[in-house]
């Protein structure tokens with residue numbers, strides 16, 4: 001499953017890295033593309049959308 005999430009508070013590549021790490025913390029096999037320019041996070045994962053969103057939110061980046 002591929003998710004496309006908008007994360008408005010992702011401002012720079014360090015944010016993108018924090019978000020990527022947070023997602024890989026709940027799914028080590030997840031493929032993550034986080035782009036601070038478009039604020040888009042694309043996640044290829046077997047985890048449910050809610051779990052991915054919660055992981056990003058607990059890292060300090062609420063999903064819009």
Ligand SMILES: [Cu+2]
Nearest residue numbers: 011012014015
């Ligand atoms: Cu940043």
